[in-house]
Amino acid sequence: MAGSPESLSGQDVGSFAYLTIKDRIPQILTKAIDTLHRHKSEFFEKHGEEGTEAEKKAISLLSKLRNELQTDKPITPLVEKFVDMDIWNRYLEYQQSLMNEGDGKPRWFYSPWLFVECYMYRRIHEAVMQSPPINDFDVFQESKEQNFFESQDSIIALCSYLQELKRTVEELDEVQLKNEFFKFLQVALWGNKCDLSLSGGTSSSQKSNLMNSLEDLKPLILVNHMDHLWSLLSKCKKTRENAPIRVDIVLDNSGFELITDLVLADFLLASNLATKIHFYGKTIPWFVSDTTKHDFNWLIEQVKHSDDKWMSKSGADWEDHIKMGRWIYHDHIFWTLPHEYCAMSQVAPDLYAELQKADLILFKGDLNYRKLTGDRKWAFTIPFHQALKGFHPAPLCSVRTLKAEVQVGLQPGQGEELAASEPGWLTTGKYGVLQFDG
Ligand SMILES: O=P(O)(O)OC[C@@]1(O)O[C@H](CO)[C@@H](O)[C@@H]1O
């Protein structure tokens, strides 16, 4: 395979990577510090003086991290024992090995953006782990919960639509079923706009009823492979009388986006386009809004106990899918490592083997897209398959709104045309892709 282009990094002054490292990541760290500060009395009530001391320690560790970042200090090895500490420190050594003699040490505004941004979130987790007894505190939990509570109207609209659809799904013909499938896919795509790390942690809840705006949003889908997904799953449905059809969803953000993923997953079962759904979340708090196992279970519990009858019916159905083993949730440390996905079969062969059992894998969101393509400066027209560099455990599809300066698989001139009319087309989240590699 010809050499890959270089990685996005903070070396490119003015780039989105540079502005994220310079402005948004310090803002996210400051919000994390403020969150710890605002929970000071809770920590005291729960743990007494120890809780107060722990809060102070976590804040000082995060302040030190923010200073390292803002003064472009060398990236330092992790020190707190944890399941992935050695993998991280080996990766840091690998980054050092890529550098020339005179280039010094891996550091914030030099090393690959993907590495330093993932490292920052892992250092937040280390700071909290080093501050017992608050070592299981999720500094992002309240903003994830706020996103859920602020999106109630849109969630109720979505659950009502889902329950109505489930009541009549048996009567739909092929074309009607395909159209419903496309609607739920698009809702899951645009649910990805609700992303707290892009908004720097400020509210990004869904206010309107997405179902009513899908037609208007359709031209904003730059690569639309929904037909490929339909033919794959409808063929499975036709040819597999009783054999399972498995769709794996690599989750992204909690809150409204997770609702759109669960609604899509429920539709896939109701339409028999799938019989098993496997979900993959994050083992530690990640990129502000990413879903942890706690978030996944908390959200289903909230939906089940909603006052709205369609929401509570949906929550009860989802709890039943889990109880009956139709929905399975996986925790794997690989998703919160800095590695590009082309390294998965080497670094996490067990996870790669698990994904190989799927008929289709949906990767939600921008960070997953960055890892699928290695967060590299590919030309816009490079085929998606080439950018995957051999990563292909099963037929896969990225369901992503654009929030980073990497995009492949476009038509000749498509990227240049967008750049001419909208300089921010790659990073505002306004445009999306449903990009398939069969
Ligand atoms: O994966 P997601 O939630 O869709 O987006 C992750 C993100 O918010 O974080 C990075 C910028 O900080 C970008 O990859 C993107 O903007």
Ligand SMILES: [Mn+2]
């Ligand atoms: Mn995310």
